[in-house]
Amino acid sequence: MAKTNLKTATAKQRIFRKAINLLNQIFFTWNNGNEEELVSFLQTIRDKSPNVQFQKLIASSVPFLNAFVQNQNSNLFSRIYRHPFIQGYSLPYEVGNTKLVHSDWLRSVLIRAVCYCSSVEDFNLERIYLELTCLTNGYSLRFVETHVQHFFNFFHLHPMRYSRDQIMYNKFRHNWFNYIKIQHELSDQLQQFDDKGQLIHLNYLYEYGAR
Known part of the structure; x- marks a missing residue:
């Protein structure tokens, strides 16, 4: 949700994003304005998604x-x-x-x-x-x-x-x-096949590589 809102709200911004999928966290750098504009930008996201939490560090x-x-x-x-x-x-x-x-x-x-x-x-x-x-x-x-x-x-x-x-x-x-x-x-495509019941899973035990 946060990633979607960031992408929508920053169509004209240059943002470096790093997504941590398991933790559902992102960070970005701001280089398109001063601190007041950054606060306004974050408030826009907060208004759309009240559950999104921020930790601002400049x-x-x-x-x-x-x-x-x-x-x-x-x-x-x-x-x-x-x-x-x-x-x-x-x-x-x-x-x-x-x-x-x-x-x-x-x-x-x-x-x-x-x-x-x-x-x-x-x-x-x-x-x-x-x-x-x-x-x-x-x-x-x-x-x-x-x-x-x-x-x-x-x-x-x-x-x-x-x-x-x-x-x-x-x-x-x-x-x-x-x-x-x-x-x-490819992972998204495989998930779509799996959702449609078109994916076959093969499980086997094996060893490989040097010790």
Whole structure:
């Protein structure tokens, strides 16, 4: 609801949105007026949807959930943010096929890293952090190498793993953003098939990847 109202009320605004589907939260940066105009804009949304809650914070930088967002000379800069009181180098706790879960987790956090980190330097630091997280929790170097290489080879950009070229990294990010958009569109199509009873679900147990 909030996302719909924001989109309607800001047809002529330049807004950067980040949707968190599970939490139903969004954030946006405002660059089309002063604080009074921002307050008026938010009031328009509140009038249409009284249940929408706001937390307004005006600053040159701000953490939002797992993202750190900063205004650098009128350019939007972002990277991964970790709360200082949360224990680092830890994997999600799972009961059952932990190897499968952590394989999916590593892929998802690598995708999150490339989407959140606008700088190639920050992305490389985050990648190294994720690799060390797996290694310190008992996974082998082969396990890490297999999954990280697959991540970079997905768009045939293996040299990106050790590159500090910002232009190459921007292209790599663009590929992932397009991929995520396509995945969302496919997910919507599959849901439509499922709603019509035209989708067949196949469930099976399997192991894959190196330990």
